[in-house]
Amino acid sequence: MKNIIRLFQFYFFWLFLSVSFAQEGKDNQLVYPKISKEPAIEIHYGIKIIDEYSNLNKLEDSVVKEWFKAQDSLAESYFAANDIMKNYLERLRKLQNNAESSVSMIRINEAGNYFYLKYDDSLGYEKLFFRENLADNEKELYNPFQYGGENLSITYLKPSFDGKKIAIGFNENGGFSSKVLIYDLEKKKVLEDVITKINPDFGGIEWLPDSSGFIYLYFPEVDKTQPEYKKNSFSVIHKLGKNPESRIPIFQTNEDLLISEDFYPKVKIGSSLDKHIIGYVASSDDYYDSYIATISDVLQGKPDWKPFFKKEDAIFYDQGEVRGGDFIFRQGNLKGNLLGKVSIKNPDFNNPIILAEGSTDNPIIKFEVTKSNIYYARSLYGSNVSLYVLNSSNEIQQLQPPFDPGYATFFGGSIMHNNIGVGLDGWTTDYTRYLIHKDGSFSREVLSPLLTYPEFENIITEQIMITSHDGVEVPLSLVYKQGMERNSANEVFIYVYGAYGESMSPFFSPIFLDWAEQGGVLAFPHVRGGGEKGKEWHEQGMKNLKYNSWKDLIACTEALINLNLTEAGLISLYTSSAGGITAGMAVNERPDLFSSFIAEVPRLNPLGLESSSTASSTSYLEYGTVKDSTEFTGLLKMDPYLNIRSQMLYPAVLVMPSYNDDRIPLWDSGKYIAKLQNSNHTNNPVLMDINYQNGHESVGDYDESVQLYSKIFSFAKSNMKH
Missing domain, CATH: 2.130.10.120 (Prolyl oligopeptidase, N-terminal domain)
Incomplete structure (x- = not known):
């Protein structure tokens, strides 16, 4: 009997595949799982909003659950029959195995x-x-x-x-x-x-x-x-x-302390010598309100919290250290930012002692305090890092690292001693940790073997400036094989983010570099909403100015075509998390530019999330709130789900949400996919591949990582249209 059941299951599986899609070259004909529409209407400030798939909010409903499972099964079946996926699995496993030790x-x-x-x-x-x-x-x-x-x-x-x-x-x-x-x-x-x-x-x-x-x-x-x-x-x-x-x-x-229920009152203790503890009212913003108390009071369970710096003082939340009676911090300003110092007893954040300054294009991005020195890093357009040390005599020396890094992070620093190290990374140089010595020289921290990738020796990088819709110049980083012909036939893989002031900093990834090694182009637009040009760059891609993020992306994509690097139909667009707004809206406005759109744990219905009664996030500080008429308008304009247009020719789409995501609910991706599957008038696949094990930022083990990126890059490759 078991053999008969297995035979039936085997037959049904292949029948499902044959009915669901026929893959000939790049043409996919899919039969999507059906879900009924249950439109919900909301009226805000006289504007009617129709949420066509409001029923997908009911994630515990059996019909909704089965629909999501069917969508996931369809995506898994698609990849199971994809020979390009199999090739990527084999190739990426070899690359990943090189890093496992x-x-x-x-x-x-x-x-x-x-x-x-x-x-x-x-x-x-x-x-x-x-x-x-x-x-x-x-x-x-x-x-x-x-x-x-x-x-x-x-x-x-x-x-x-x-x-x-x-x-x-x-x-x-x-x-x-x-x-x-x-x-x-x-x-x-x-x-x-x-x-x-x-x-x-x-x-x-x-x-x-x-x-x-x-x-x-x-x-x-x-x-x-x-x-x-x-x-x-x-x-x-x-x-x-x-x-x-x-x-x-x-x-x-x-x-005494009125803290919003959605904010996070957390603390920081920097060293065993600290006599004070800093309390932060944390949110998704770059700047927090803070308080200060003595360690002795805290140990007694009766801290006397005194106001310290306010959000308006523009102190970066993770960039403050106590050293003796001083508080050393990184502060934002219109010209970039600065390193400053105030007395803990009489702090004046409006008139701090200025230790070092950054600029708009080349801001200070981080610092570390040791017993006698302060080490800090600046980043030109988010991609070219320079390192400095400020000694006890307030003399600044620029350090000369072993290579020109695109990313840097300090480690091991403490006010107890002068030992410190720095981890350096780049588009084509693997992340390596170095110790910084007293004379400013560097030596490698030999804790792990130095991995080599000879297959990537001919990969080069460049950064160009692209003029956006309003005349603002946007940095665009490119990674490709030396000697690549500029003949418009190159396949491009774009990775974009553009939110929360996070820079698209260079990172070394053999999995990504494999695309360039095969002859393709990796493109990283540093759009507004990120932090590549300081706090102002972030603010120009927030709330009602969010449109700058996707218009910057469109400008960079058009520039790739105008520079004869590629052509429409050979450009795959990838993003994750909050980048879903930037990328999703670019696809809505210019679907003709992209061959495929791939989004991992994306935010695709921001208005729906901000108006949800169960919202437990401070993301409204980034995108806006429905409680403000102006910010509501911005939310509506940036919502990829609500702005899907019917009768449009959309590219291939792969959305990869996580079931256990603590920040973006599953219905966010589900609504977008349901609407797009019913609006797209091409044979391009529109798929939702659900991760039922991990959360928002957890990829899983090595094998899961290989599986994930094999899907991403094979989907991009499979849907190129030469």
């Missing part, structure tokens, strides 16, 4: 102890290792399997200041909440303290100066189906050995 998540505490993960090929997961210092032999600290962990993937590490304990985090079932364990290096065991209802992306472990415990951001509700999901969070103190359920609130909304 490297260490990851390296953490260095004040004492110079090293904690890091190392992938075990035979076991298929990462284990935690320790070195007392860089020259010491490594010791295995923690094997998730030996401790009976159901989840073998470590997602967070934070050592104590003295290096005697380390917090180890695991994401729970791909959802919002994580679980954090504490490993005691002296006792060589995991302590009984288990922290739950924490999300390290929003606020991780902040060890107390004496390492006796820590502070973390606690979320009372982590079930995304509940109306209080992610709301009313507060910082709590936990002393090791105490009951983790006996949480002592130390920074939260109350009669």
Whole structure:
């Protein structure tokens, strides 16, 4: 009987494939799963909004669930029959295997102890290792399997200041909440303290100066189906050995501190010498309101929070350090930004001591404080990084790194000593960590082998400036093989973002470079909404000015054609998360430019999310709110779902949402796909491939990463129209 069932299943599977699509070359004829329309009408400020697929909001409805599963099955069937996908799987596995031996998540505490993960090929997961210092032999600290962990993937590490304990985090079932364990290096065991209802992306472990415990951001509700999901969070103190359920609130909304339920009151402790603790009212903005209290009061569970800097002072939230009686910070301004210093006792953020300044095109992007020096980085148009050191005599020296980086991040700095390192990356140069010495020289941190990729030696980069719709120049980074002919027959893969002030900084990815090695062009438009030209560049792509983001993208795409690098039909567009607005609206306005549109965990219905009664996000600070008539208009204009036009010839579309996404609900992508499948008048595939395991930012293990990008690049390749 089982054999008969298997035979029937096999026959039905191939019958489904033959009915669903016939793949001849690049023509796809798909029969999409059907879902009825249940239009909902909302009227805002006299404007009628029709949400044609409002029923897809009911994610627990059995009919809706089955529709999503059918969409996912259709996408999986499409890729199962795609020979180009099989070729990518084979090629990308080889590239990825070359990187599996490297260490990851390296953490260095004040004492110079090293904690890091190392992938075990035979076991298929990462284990935690320790070195007392860089020259010491490594010791295995923690094997998730030996401790009976159901989840073998470590997602967070934070050592104590003295290096005697380390917090180890695991994401729970791909959802919002994580679980954090504490490993005691002296006792060589995991302590009984288990922290739950924490999300390290929003606020991780902040060890107390004496390492006796820590502070973390606690979320009372982590079930995304509940109306209080992610709301009313507060910082709590936990002393090791105490009951983790006996949480002592130390920074939260109350009669003195009026904090919005959607904001995140978290804290920062920079070193074991700190006498003060900074409390931040965090949101999706670059600037926060902050408060300050003494560590001694916090330890007693009775902190006296005093106002410190305000949002209007334009202090970048993650760029402030306490050193003695001073607070050193990065501050935004119209000319770029600056490094400044104020006295903690009498802070005057309007008239700080200016330590260093950036410019609009070449802003300061980050800094690190050591015992005697301040190291900082500037980034020209988001792609060319320069490094500097400011010594105790306020003398600035530009450093000369081993290569010209496109991205840099400092590590190992502390006000306890003058040791520091920097990780450097670029479009064609692999991420490498270097130690910076007293004389300004660099040496490689030999913790992991230096990987080589001879197949990419002939790949080169250039950055050009493109004039956008309003005359503003937009940087465009290109990566391609040396000697490539400019004959309009080149296949282009565009990756765009343009939101939250995040720059499209250069990154080394063998998976991406494979496209250029095959003869294609990688293009990275640095559109407004990002941070490539400082805070003003971000603001010009926010709220009612969001249209600049997709018009910059359209201008860059047209420039690729005008420069005879490619032609319409040979341009694939890829994005993720908030980039869905930029890319989705570019496709809506100029569908003729693109051969395919691929979006991973995208935001495609921002107005729907901002008007949702269950919204638990501060994204309205970036896009606008329906509670303001002007911002509502901007939301409506930037909504890819609501602006899909019927009878249009749309390119091939692949949307890849995550079921456990804590920021963008599944219905956001579902509505867009349902409407587009009924509006598109071509044979181009319109697919939704759902990740049912991971969340918004978690890709999974090495094999899952290969699977993901094999789908992305094979879809782009399959739908080129020469």
